[in-house]
Amino acid sequence: MNKFADKEYFRKPEDFRLISSTESKYTHVDAYEKVTGKAKYAGDFMAPNMLTAKVLHSPISRGRILSIDTSKAEALPGVKGVLTGKDFPIRITEDIEILCQGQVRMVGDPVVAVCAISEEIAEQALELIDVQYEEMPGVYDPWESIKDGAPDVQGYGYDNHNIGPTCHQQGSNDGKDIDEEFEKAAYVQHEDFKTHRIQHAPIEPHATFAEYDPEKDEWTVHQSTTMSFGDQFWLAHGFQKDVSHFHIIRPYVGGAFGSKSNWPYSEFIACEFARRTLRPVRFVQTREEEFQTMHGRHPFQIHIDTAFAEDGTILAKKADQIMDGGAYGVSHSQYAAVNLSVIWCAFPYKIDAIDFRSRRILTNTAEGGAMRGYTACQVQFAHDVNMQLAAERMGIDPIEFRKRSAMEPGYHSPAGLIVTSCSFKETLDDAAKFMRWEERKDKMGNGEGIGFAGTAFVSGTAAPVLNTPNQVQTNATVRVDLHGVVSLYSNCHDNGQGADTVMTAIVAEELGLNMNEVKLIQPSTFDSGYDSGAYGSRVTFLGGNAVRRAAVDAKRQILEVIGAKWGCEPHLLDIIDHNIICRDMGKTDLKMSWAEAVYATMLTHGGDEVVGVGSYYHRTNNAQYQGKPSNYAPSYVFSTGACHLFVDQETGQIDIDEFFFAHDCGRALNKRAVEAQLEGSIYSGLGYAVYEELKINDKGRMMNPNFRDYRMITALDMPHITTKFDYAPDPEGPFGAKECGEGTTAPIAPAVANAIHNATGLMIHELPLDPEHIWRLLKEQGLQKDHK
Template identity: 35%
Template sequence: MSGNGRQFNVVGKSVPRVEGADKVRGKAVFTDDMRLPGMVHGKLKHATVAHGRIVSIDVERARQVPGVLAVITGEECAKPYSVNNYKPSEWPLAKGKVVYCGEAVAAVAAMDEAAAERAVELIDVQYEELPVLLDPREALSRDDARIHDWAEHNIGYEGVQQFGDVDDTLEKSPHVVENSFYSSYTHCGFLEPQSTLADYNTGTGLLTVYTCNQLPHYLQQTIARTLDQRMEKIRVVIPTVGGAFGGKTEATPSCLVACMLSRQLGRPVKITYTREEVFHQNKGRHPAHMTMKMGFDNEGRITALDFDCLLDGGGHSSWGFVVMWFIAALTHLPYKLPVVRYKGKRVYTNKPTPGAQRCLGGVQVRMAFESMLDMGAAKVGVNPYDIRMINAVEAGYKGPTVIEVRHAEFKKCLESVASRSGFVEKYGKLPYGRGIGMAGGHYSTGGAFLLYPSFRPHSTAQLRVDTEAGVTLYIGATAIGQGAMTVLCQMVAEELGVDYREVHLVCQDTMLAPMDNGTYDSRLTYGSGHAIKNAAADIKAKLFDVAAIMVGAGKDHLECVNGEIRSIYEPNRKVAFKKAVYQYLSSVGPLFGTGEYTPPQPKGDYDGKLIGPSPAFGFTAQAAEVEVDLETGQIKVVGYWEAGDCGKAINPMSVEGQVEGAISMGLGATFFEEMVVDANGRMLNPNFHDYKMPTALDMPELQTEIVASYDPTSAYGNKEVGEGPVGPVIPAILNAVYDAIGIRFTEVPLKPEKVLWALGTIEAPAERRLHVSSESTYCARRGCAPDGSSLQEP
């Protein structure tokens, strides 16, 4: 039964990637691989100060360099931009002032890269330096040194959500725990540097933009608005994307500048970032200073949460207000939370701007929340596994917000990791220095509202079936390495009974493919699934009129399987799919089908309500076993278990790859990754040598499992999988380290020196205030470890 129930022919199979052969042969074309006739090269000049007024820019010497065709500055820029055009602050080239070191201030186009580089060096920019604010806590108190004139106290966004009487509930709760946390300043770390090839056609006025971006339709809007170019005269084409992880959801200055230069010169202009420029462009994770106060009843049920979250926003607006409210929304799952107050602030600082990174908002919340759960469990006197089971949400859960959980197998995930890791047997009983920790998580499957104000469908699919191209799917979806192309082809194949490798896919092109909200918030497979199913139903409704006569069965009794259209009841009554298509084209005409999808629109009346509700949520539970080397401070992960509820896995092999990749990103953030700026705001590690990401040697053995699940609200039972699994990694490790040595680390990355500082083996530098705390319950529970005396007081 194709698509009507839980039996599938193609969906649910671990088939290889449709684009795999191109990628493994080096034939997949990434933007920087492209070259067009007459193409020239662009290069950006970057600010050398983190905060300063631009006094003058002298471009004369740059213009004299042989081969230089154009030099532009912020004076040529029409408008600033930001995500959703909410508090736009960023210009293609800085105008008036720079707000972080590395911000683009001028650009050159030249016949070759060498000439462009020489010219950029000769641009002379004079700055009047302004106070550099690097810590959001300091920035808040420096209204005298506003980073943006309109941002009082440097606050970009702030908001409060309150459900119930938090103070009263906490007052009456028998157990209350409180702690502060700091999540670090990490970078998406995609391997393909951003690249744009802009091609303005002076004859037609059409600007074609080839670039690596996750949201081509949204980028088209940004270009239109920022460069005063009509939408219909912009075509965004996305070649192969070499990783994105949220960091390619926005326009880069280089993309907009390439468009400006191409329009000025009337020839194709390519700009590809160096790795250093990628780090300065950043748009990775928001560092968060978080304080949580959580109450529990005597059984371990959470009674209330008071949550303060201060986000370090860097120089520009980016996804700031979305991150601030998403953190609030993600607090409400995967545990029942009846009473909660969230106070969020996102503050500008003079650092490269954080934006969206995989599991946006979830990493910060989970780090704090899951640590608090373990602290609460110790206080109440229950096992960390039990406290999670007691509070875990189930299908049908609706808390105080507009967020509704229509389907959940979170408890199955918790049960699976607990039993596979031997959690209950090991917890608190391993030798000192060795410990086990657990954490849960979830993520939304696309928001309920569009990124840009509009009421049109979020996902659209068009199918064309004929004898010339066979089956062709036109869809606005963008593949960023997650395997979207393959699963979309699997869905079409499922519906029309053709081989998934035979489906032609036209996507990543705003002119050829219909509008789509974009690849973010794990929305693609769910939304596209519905749209594809609807488009295929449209095709079948038309085609079966003809096929029914050919087969000699009622049109409602037909299905498409294995290249045939056949009667459900008498499978021998059948006709070849191609033959029916030929007949349809000859007797009726062209065969097109259209489908769309828009998530349910929840109603509510509180600030930030638009961000958080989702048609479905994926869930994950993880456990880590660690060994702490007390002499070196090194932490070794000796076991790692995960169980995930992604609904029906369309392609289990791809799901495993997503989960494994997500965990590796989480482990990087736990142990190594942190962008570091000096006292002047200059980044000290804008390269992969000093910004450490996990290599194959750093990875522990990962034992992942897809739990049996099917979300009936979804076209194929599927839900989110690619983002949620990043979230629990940090707290699973932090909880395991606590179990091992009785020290609760509340900041990452957890470098060996921090472990030694905390153990008292070596003295921490005076200026280094380490986020760690300890709980008296540890010694009692362990019957006081021999090294218990070395534990620090909170």
């Protein structure tokens, strides 16, 4: 539909009853089920006669499979099936084999699958399988990997020097020449940064419960997913059928953070066993499988050259970035990684001449992928610490320094990004004020420091992933029955962020109803319209706009009928608290109940039900993917993180006293959920900055794929947090809302790094900032006793 249609029927801010309300009428739609244990997640589905599937993984990082002997496993009583690579001849996303076919490329690659009548028997069967490998030398460092003569990571015969997707973007405003800008600069800075590998680690592991109907040749799959249409598409591809054979149902999802926007081998294996055995099959991945195989955050190495004018404003910036992609991802599915990592270089400052390049390099390690703030946490850590160092060397206050180059509403970046709403400077001011920066900055002792970091993120990513008419990213339908009961058919993926709640609230808000009068149809690929998934911070912005348009389409139909009855323009009517009211001068005493109006509308329409449809897209093109300018998202968000801490200069331990976070998310639709998202972002960012790291040894083996050694943050580790949000509403976001909860993880690590620098004078170029790292820096760089 026309994205500008029906706006005259949109609820006006002065009439909001649910939006931005903190009163109890804004209810969490899944509350009762989640606190009573009734909420069912994919791994909670069971059926009589169910089988359990398990996988045997490669113990080596690179090698040929010489032989696989499954005879003993097959003979074990209770084993109902064994699968190997030859059972899955089709590759997924160009280079991924469901089970390896002749070669393994990383430790943890899936090699053999079994299913059995119990988990114990499936585990015993795995122990009886004999796989012989010819081990080959692997490569584990991206710089080593691109050298002439380096091992071919994948062995598919691509002549690519292990270089996967590359994005190179150059451009300038007003005909500026980047070399000239560097020549005329008052100060030029060259810096290098490095980041580490972490994992999403949602508490719920990936799980599949698959059933197969041989009469219809149809699978019903309960999948722990945030991208059910992607699951459907790739299952159909893997089984060489059309999508109508795959009914993907999304139950409750126990956290994802990017990890469930993929199509794990487990779901293909469960579906194939279900087809072969005609029995329901459950596959719940182990925690080790989660760490080894579910596409954690890419490690980066980043070089930045920046040219500054005398007053500290940025004239030009160049960046050369490589990421360790691990063993897979040569195709477009990983294009977003390089593409986005280039976009982040252009944020959140006005930079009129740019030259940014990112390359994704293959190594024989675990594959990297999307994780909360896809590449933004790595890139913006480097680029913000780069700003901090420049501010200091140029002798300008760090808040003032950032404000001088800060993006503003209306700025067009040479990267093609068009800034609409933007309160970045306000977030910087609020952070400085909260930390009492002016008052405290010269009064802190050695070991005490305050650090700030400013970052930006997309609000609604452009790519609908699959081909859709008009690049539509979400379809929604609102149906009103003869009694006035409203059903919302929406596939906006809820993974805990509250999508189901906010979509229900949007419909209730537009139709003047209570939330419990709007029934959300539990989503599946057959029950409601397309939604490309919960990734790229698109749900509230794109999905919310689509759902709002569906509700307003239904509302318009009703108001047109009642308007005609009352002899006034329908857009002067409104629905407030279960009543149709009239704002036409002289007719303001007219009133009709919601149920009566719905009944009257159906009578007028010959008995047809009122059905509203809506969709939403951000129209762009794929120019960005060729490094050309393109406005990647309909809107952008801006954040400032601020950290006050103490560093123990003997042990390298840091003690974070308080963390403040200001986020420009436009108008917050659900304030408590926004606050919760920001608190969760700080948690997640601190995990990345200080606590978490997946360590890979010199054989490519992951040393700590479990919660004990990975070191997740506990309730005892979290510092005191204060958040601020609700800045200027966005003109295009639903009810003025923008992104919250994904890009908001990006400013945490640089704020901590800048605070440690402020406290100790240490130059920080690498994550994580664990005590050992700080201690080493203290040894290498020495105590900077009089840096203040």
